[in-house]
Amino acid sequence: MIIQLEPTISAGQKADLFQQLKAIEVKPAEVSTQFGHYIVGVGKKEFDIRLIGSLPGIRDIHRVSDDYKLVSRKWKVEDTTIDLGGGIRIGTGHFALMAGPCSIESEDQIAKTIEHLKQSGIRIMRGGVYKPRSSPYSFRGLGIDGLKLWYELASKAGIRIITEVMMVEQIEDMLEYVDVFQVGARNAQNFNLLDALGKVDKPVLLKRGISGTMEELLQAAEYIFSNGNERIMLCERGIRTYESAYRNTMDVNAIAMLKAKTHLPVIADPSHGIGIRRFVDKIALASLMAGADGVIMEVHHTPEKAFSDGQQTLSFPEAERLYQQLEMAYQLRSSFES
Amino acid sequence: MIIQLEPTISAGQKADLFQQLKAIEVKPAEVSTQFGHYIVGVGKKEFDIRLIGSLPGIRDIHRVSDDYKLVSRKWKVEDTTIDLGGGIRIGTGHFALMAGPCSIESEDQIAKTIEHLKQSGIRIMRGGVYKPRSSPYSFRGLGIDGLKLWYELASKAGIRIITEVMMVEQIEDMLEYVDVFQVGARNAQNFNLLDALGKVDKPVLLKRGISGTMEELLQAAEYIFSNGNERIMLCERGIRTYESAYRNTMDVNAIAMLKAKTHLPVIADPSHGIGIRRFVDKIALASLMAGADGVIMEVHHTPEKAFSDGQQTLSFPEAERLYQQLEMAYQLRSSFES
C-alpha cells in the first residue's frame, strides 16, 4: 500500500493516520523524496482502503501487491521522465543516447569523444573513472582527477556525464562533477550504496546484476526510491547464461517486461549485452524494439587501443551509423504506439 | 575442408582424390544432397589445398576450421534460400511469417486459421499434431488423421504446412502431408531423427535445444546436411536461464551471431521465446531487428480456449497488428543493409 500525503498534512492528522494503520496491522515506512511524501505500508490483513484514503491530509492511496512498491506501475501508471536540464530528458517520448569510452583515459580522448558526440547530437557521455576490474593488477581508472578534468570539458560543451560510483565514500567527492550516477552490475545488490544514492539529488542509472532477476532489480530500485530519490533508470546489460559464445546474453524479455512492471525508464547496454563489436548494432536495435527508452554504448576514437573493453567498443563511424539507425527505428516504434 | 565435386567426376578421378586425401591423413566423408556432391574432410596436418583443388573433377575446395562444416558460412558465403513452391521463399530478401495454433484441434479451428492467414497474406501455417508434453496424461495431439485433414484444407488454400515430427517412424507417414518438418527443442540432439531427416527431400526447421549452444545447434544442422538435405532453417526459441519471470529467455544474441556463422536462414519463435502473450509483439520485433529471416508464432481464434499454450498465443486481431508492424520493420531493416 502506498499513501501519498498532502504537503499540508498536519502533525495531528499524521498521528491519526499512523493509529489507523496500527489498527489494521500495517507496518508503515515514511518516504520523502524530491517530489513527494509517502507512507509505504506493508501488511497482510484485509481492509477497506477507502477508510484510509478518506482521511484528511491524504492525496491518494493505492494497493500494491508487488514486493517492490514505489517503483511499481501498479501505483504510478504514467512513465517517469528524468530531466537533466538544458532540454535533455530521459523517458517516454525522449529516446536517450549515451555514448563514450569504457574508461576515461586522457584529455585528448575526452576531447575527441566530445567532438564526436556534438557532431552526432548526443548530449550524454558515459565513461568510467572508477573501474571494477576482475583482477587487482588491472588498470582501475583515473579516479577523481580524471572526473574533474572530464567534467570541465564536458560541461563547457553542454554534455552531461554519466559515470559509475563504486562505494559510498566516493559519492561526496564525485557529486559536483556527475550528472548521472551509474551503479554497476557487480554492485546491483550493494544495499548500502543504494541507500546512500537514495539520499542524493542526482539521477541514478541502476544496472541489473550479472544474474539478477526482475524482482531483485526492482527491489534494488526500491532501495533508492525509498531513501528519497525518485530519479532512477534501470539498465539491462545482458545476463550470465550457460552460453559462452558471447560475453553476456542480452535479455530483451527483461526490457519488455520491465516497461510493464515499472514506471521508471529502461536503458539498454548492447555493448555489454553481447560484448562483440560487430553485433552491437543489431543488439541495440533489437533492444529498442523491445521497448528500451534509451541506449548506452561504448565508443572510442581507436577502439583497438582502448584501455578496456576494446573488443566491444564501436569506432566513431560505426557509432554514427548506428545512431541514425536507432533514430529511424525509434520513429517507427513511436508510430506503432500512437 | 569441403571439396565440391563436379557431377561429371569419373570413378578413377574419385579414387585418385581419395588416395591424395589418405596421403595427407584426411578422413573423408562423402555427402550427396539435392544440390551437390561433396567430400567433407577432417584432418590435422598442414598441407596446400591447391594440390587437391587442382585435381580433375573438383569444382572447388575450402578450408573450414569450425567443427561444423557444410552449414558454415566459411564455406558458403551466400545465404541459402528455401523454396516452398508457389512463390513462397524463406531466406534473405523474403521475410517469412509462419503462424498457427500450438495444437491442431479441429476442422473448425483449421478453417478459421486458414481464413485468418489468407486475409493477412500469410502462406505458411504452423500447428502440432504430435505434441511433446511434459506429462503423459496431457493431450498429445490428433496425430496423422489430424495432419491429413489439415493438409487437405491447407493445400486447397495454397497454404504450406510446418509441423513437428518426433520420431523416425513418423516420417514416412507424414511425408506426403508436410511441407516443412519441424524438430522441437527437446529433440534438438536426437541424432537418429536428424539423420533420418537428412534423407528426406523436405525442408527442416531445427529448433535450438532448451539449453543448446550455438555450436550444438550448428552441429545438429550438420547432421541433417551431411545426410543429404541442404534445406535447413534454424530457429531460436528462447533458452533456459535462472530467470523464472518468463517461460524462456529469448536470445537475440544468438540470432545475430547465427546469421554470421551460417548461410542457413534463421527463424525466431517469440511465442516460446517469452511465453507471455502481451509481450510477443515486442519480442518478435526485437528478433527481426537482430537479423531474423522470419518469425513463427502461435495464433488462435480463441486463445483462452486453446488446448495448449494459450497463455502465449495471440488472437487474430493481435496477430494482424503484429504482421503489419513486422512488415514495416523489415522494410526499415532492409534499408539499413543496402
Next chain:
Amino acid sequence: MIIQLEPTISAGQKADLFQQLKAIEVKPAEVSTQFGHYIVGVGKKEFDIRLIGSLPGIRDIHRVSDDYKLVSRKWKVEDTTIDLGGGIRIGTGHFALMAGPCSIESEDQIAKTIEHLKQSGIRIMRGGVYKPRSSPYSFRGLGIDGLKLWYELASKAGIRIITEVMMVEQIEDMLEYVDVFQVGARNAQNFNLLDALGKVDKPVLLKRGISGTMEELLQAAEYIFSNGNERIMLCERGIRTYESAYRNTMDVNAIAMLKAKTHLPVIADPSHGIGIRRFVDKIALASLMAGADGVIMEVHHTPEKAFSDGQQTLSFPEAERLYQQLEMAYQLRSSFES
C-alpha cells in the same frame, strides 16, 4: 489420485468404478505394469476418496498432488528395489556400482574390463554401442554387433550390461542382449522412446536432461511407468550452468531431493558430473553422501587411448581405490540411517 486394483476385479466392478470417477470429473488412465494394475486419475474437484476406496475390487487409493503420480513417494512410501537376477539388486540396502568404458571398442577392451570388474566384485558393466555425438563425423559406436559380442563375454562372466538406447527401432534388436537400458541426457524428453521403454520388461536407467528440472525428470519417469514398466532408476549426471571450469555441474541437491520425492533408486554419474578425471573420486563420494543408491562411472584400461571421454575416465587402479572408498563411505552412511 492413484487407485490400485485387485487382480480379481470384475468387469462390472470396473465399470462401476469408472462411472463413479466420471461423476466426480476425474479423468482416468489405466496402467498395467509387471507388478500391478492401476488407475491414475486427474481431476480438480474436491471429494471424499473413501467413497472410491471402499468400492469392491480396489486394493487401495491415494491422493497424489504432484503432477507425476506413479513415481511419487506420496503414493508408494517404501523404496523400489530392482532385481537384476543372480543376487544383483539396485535400491536401498544394495549400493550399486556400475563401471565400464564410455564406448565399447574391441573384444580385447571388453575382456580387460570384465577381468577388472570381476576382481573388484563389480557385477554391472556400462558401455556404449550407440553413441550420441555432437558431430556427425565422430565415432558413433560399434552398434548391434558390438553389443552381441559384449553380451556374450559379459553373460559368461555373470556380469550385467547397461547400455544406451537412442531410438525406438533399436529396442527390439537390443532387447535380448541388454540387462538395463539407459536413456541418455539428450533423450531425457524423447517421449516416444520413453513410451516404448515402458512397454519392455527390462529395467531402465533414465538420465536427467542437460538442463532438466526435478519435475521434468520425474515426469519422464512417469512416461515409462505409466506405459507399464515399474523398473526405473533415475540418474543425476550434472547439469549445464554458467560455470565453464568443468564439463557439467554435479547437482547433489538433486540427489538428496529425488530420494525424498520418489521411491525409485537414484544413481550418480560423477564422470559426466564433473568431467575431469582427477576429481571423479571426490564427486562420487559426495554423491553417495547426498544419498545416491549407486554410482555409474567410466573406467578404461588405458584412459588416454579411449575412443571417447578419456579425460574423465579412471584407470583400473584409480577405480579400484575409489570402489573401496565408496564401500567404506556407504557403510558409514548406513550407520547414520539406522
Next chain:
Amino acid sequence: MIIQLEPTISAGQKADLFQQLKAIEVKPAEVSTQFGHYIVGVGKKEFDIRLIGSLPGIRDIHRVSDDYKLVSRKWKVEDTTIDLGGGIRIGTGHFALMAGPCSIESEDQIAKTIEHLKQSGIRIMRGGVYKPRSSPYSFRGLGIDGLKLWYELASKAGIRIITEVMMVEQIEDMLEYVDVFQVGARNAQNFNLLDALGKVDKPVLLKRGISGTMEELLQAAEYIFSNGNERIMLCERGIRTYESAYRNTMDVNAIAMLKAKTHLPVIADPSHGIGIRRFVDKIALASLMAGADGVIMEVHHTPEKAFSDGQQTLSFPEAERLYQQLEMAYQLRSSFES
C-alpha cells in the same frame, strides 16, 4: 610471477630488482602482508626466471600462469592454515565447524546458541548483525550494538565470532568485536570492500558470488591478499541455476576444484547451498566428501520463529546429530588421504 623478498633486502637491491623487471617488461606490484613481502609481476615476454631468482635479497621466485597469483597453489603448494587463537585452527587437519543463527536477534538467543555450541564443542559462531535483504522494508539486523552484546557473551565463552561486513565504513567500528569478517555473496565483487579487508589483520571468509565463477572467486581473494591480508577462506554457498526446486544449487565440483587450485581453506555453506532444512545434513556431508575444510551452517533454538532464513535453519538437536556425522565422515575422509 611471484618473487618473495628477504626481510633483509636493501633499498639498493630492490632498486636493482625493479630495473631488471623493467628490462624484461614485467609490471611489478609490491605486496606486504602479515607474513611476507612479495613482488607480483605481470608480463608477457619469455625470460629465464633464474636471472631474477639469483639476485641478492630474493628468497624465491615462481612462475604463476593463472590470472590470480598469490592465492594460487602453483606458487604456494602447502595448505594455508588460519589460526584464530586458543587452539582454534582452520585448514587441512582441522575440520572447522561454524554454526549460529542467520540473524543475531536478542541476548536470549545469543545465550542459548552459545550454550548449544559449547555442549557440542563448536568454537566458532556465525550470525548477522548487518543483513543484506532484497527488500528495503525487511529487518536489516541489530547493527553494531547487537555485535557488541554478542561479542561480550561469546568471548567470555571462548567462542569466536564470524559475521558479515557490508561496507568499508563498517570495518573500523566492527574490528574490535569480530574474529572473522565474512563477505557475502552479493559483495563478492565489491572490490573496494575487498581492498579494505586486505588492510585489516583479521581473517576473511569470502563467499562465492551468486553466479560467480572459479576465476572470479580466486581473483576476489587475490584482491584481499594483494592488499596485505593472507588469512582468507573461500566459501561455496550454492550457485544460481535454472532449477527452482531449491534456493541455490550446491556446487561440490567447485569445492573439489578449489582445493586443487588454491592453498586457501575452502568452507561449505549447506544451509544456503540448498536452502531447505531437511536436506542440509546430506549436503553438508556431500560437501565434506568433496574436500571442504569446514562447514558453516545456520542453527536456531526455534527455527520456525527465526527472524530470517528459518526454512533452512536446523534446530539444535538436528544440528547435534549432524556435527557427529560430520566428525565421523571427516575421520573416514582423512583415512583416505593418508
